[in-house]
Amino acid sequence: MSPEAFQRRAVRQKLSELLREPLDRLANETRLSRLARWDPDVARELLRVFGLRLTEEQLSSLERVRDVLEAVESAAREPAARAASPAAASASVLEGLLSASPAGSAVAPAAAPPAPAGTYESPLPYEEARIGAAAVYCSDGRVGEQMDEFLHRGLALPRYDRLACPGGPAALAGRLLAFWECQGVEHQLRFLAEAHGLRKVVLIAHEGCVYYGRRLGVAVAELELQQRRDLDLAAAAVTRLGLEALAFYARRSGDRVRFEPHA
Numbered sequence: 515m516s517p518e519a520f521q522r523r524a525v526r527q528k529l530s531e532l533l534r535e536p537l538d539r540l541a542n543e544t545r546l547s548r549l550a551r552w553d554p555d556v557a558r559e560l561l562r563v564f565g566l567r568l569t570e571e572q573l574s575s576l577e578r579v580r581d582v583l584e585a586v587e588s589a590a591r592e593p594a595a596r597a598a599s600p601a602a603a604s605a606s607v608l609e610g611l612l613s614a615s616p617a618g619s620a621v622a623p624a625a626a627p628p629a630p631a632g633t634y635e636s637p638l639p640y641e642e643a644r645i646g647a648a649a650v651y652c653s654d655g656r657v658g659e660q661m662d663e664f665l666h667r668g669l670a671l672p673r674y675d676r677l678a679c680p681g682g683p684a685a686l687a688g689r690l691l692a693f694w695e696c697q698g699v700e701h702q703l704r705f706l707a708e709a710h711g712l713r714k715v716v717l718i719a720h721e722g723c724v725y726y727g728r729r730l731g732v733a734v735a736e737l738e739l740q741q742r743r744d745l746d747l748a749a750a751a752v753t754r755l756g757l758e759a760l761a762f763y764a765r766r767s768g769d770r771v772r773f774e775p776h777a
Contacts, residue, residue, distance in 0.1 A: 648675035681725035686748035
């Protein structure tokens, strides 16, 4: 892969993560042009990742996602191509910074060995940095994607550590019937606090959790009351570990899932 192609892919993959938008949306020019106005904070993070700097005045002149993409991508092109780019003025600012900064240099990676037949390589880049947050929620696959979307977009927590188990926060509530689950989840949180620098834990209970009926014998009429009690107990357990606890209750809203802060 050429340095230019590598730079272009890297920029779009990072942008996909920052915007929580599918990568194919950023590869499709029509869909890209429909994205909302550029968020300056996201712009600053993208430029930081690639070792670039712009003044606030220069940032304000880049009004849309396309503008910043073209500015960063065109910095890796040949001079003639940059002159023809719609973002040529911005590219001229970025060019010297990109060539002078080790973090921004577009260096093609070493060729990877051929993958064995039948393997799959994710298009998402691996991010080394941890964010110090974990989420404890139910392993019910019907709400798994909504949980991820809420944590990524609603709470702005990319790459959070996941502790998915039947009943979610019930495993930290000290219930006798869930003794072994409680021991296991608490030990995992202790490990993550020490090894991953964990500081914050998000606790999410969800409406209609089968674990409460099948495992704990809770009647449907008492389900939410018991879940909210367990959220309080789980939050207290997290606090005793020296971590910040955030609790939420997820309920159906038509064909959507709504996440409500637990008071």
